[in-house]
Amino acid sequence: MTDGxxxxxxVANHPGIVYAFRRVLRGTSGFTLVGYVAGHSTITAVLADALPDVVIVDDLGAPSDAVKRIAEVHSELPAAKVVLLVPNTGLEWLEDAVCAGAHAVMSKTIDPTSAGTLLREIVRGTVFHCLADPSIRAGRTAPENGSTHQSLGLTQRELELLRLVASGATNSRLARQLFVTEQTVKFHLSNIYRKLGVANRTQASRFAYAHGLVPTALTPEADEAVENVVARAA
Structure with a gap:
């Protein structure tokens, strides 16, 4: 801690990432940026010198490098929170990052204001790591069935919501997992119901399973079981 x-x-190879988080942290109380380092080689010496409480690791354009840097942080500073920054949260290698020691994954598309709030909650241990697709969060790689959902007029975001609804997620839980308001969730759900020709979430869930939009291996019980798989409240 420095002055509280x-x-x-x-850890990033692109200066734009560092600049972005400098701005985020300026508007987020309780944090101070102590430095940055390129991630193409070992960062053990820097960790020992800086002793950070939080380490933000960019995807570095090379998943293997990002996973190695995360493992180094976890080994050198096991109490530090590690946040992986990625272009999207549907990448297959994210499970490796979590196993290496990442506490959370943050999309680069997140609003800067929300990023500060999210970072604070990650440090508090109140945020679960949450990937875009429940099948990936469960450690499975299910087919996207792209042609099916596209033929129905569903966007990728709507498909994501539909799968979560089918897993038994409430609107409040959807809002927390996707970092949006419940009003936004309701807006998307109304569009989904209209496109599927259903009246409510129960009918939408049945439609999703009947038309192969949700992997059959994913049941509500299974989805609940993996809710905490990457929670790291140290």
Whole structure:
């Protein structure tokens, strides 16, 4: 802690990432940026010198490098929170990152204001790591059935919501997992119901399973079981 603020280290090859988080942290109380380092080689010496409380690791354009840097942080500073920054949360290698020690995954498309709030909750241990597709969160790689959902006029975001609804997620849980308001969730759900020709979430869930939009291996019980799989409240 430095003057009551948690120390943040950014691991990124692109200076734009560092600049973005400098702006985010300026507007987020309780954090201070102590430095940044390129991630193409080992960062053990930097970790020992800076002793950060939070380490933000960019995907580095090379998943293997990102996973190695995460493992180094976990080994050198097991109490530090590690946040992986990625272009999207549907990448197959994210499970490797979590196993290496990542506490959470943050999309680069997140609103800067929300990023600060999310970072604070990650440090508090109140945020679960959550991937875009429940099949990936469960450690499975199910087919996307792209042609089916596209023929129905569903966007990828709507398909994502539909799968979560089919797993038994409530609107409040959807809002928390996707980092949006419940009003936004309701807006998307109304569009989904209209496109599927159904009246409510129960009918939408049945439609999803009947038309192969949700992997059959994913039941509500299974989805609930993996809700905590990457929770790391140290």
């Amino acid at each position: 603020a948690r120390k943040v280290l950014v």
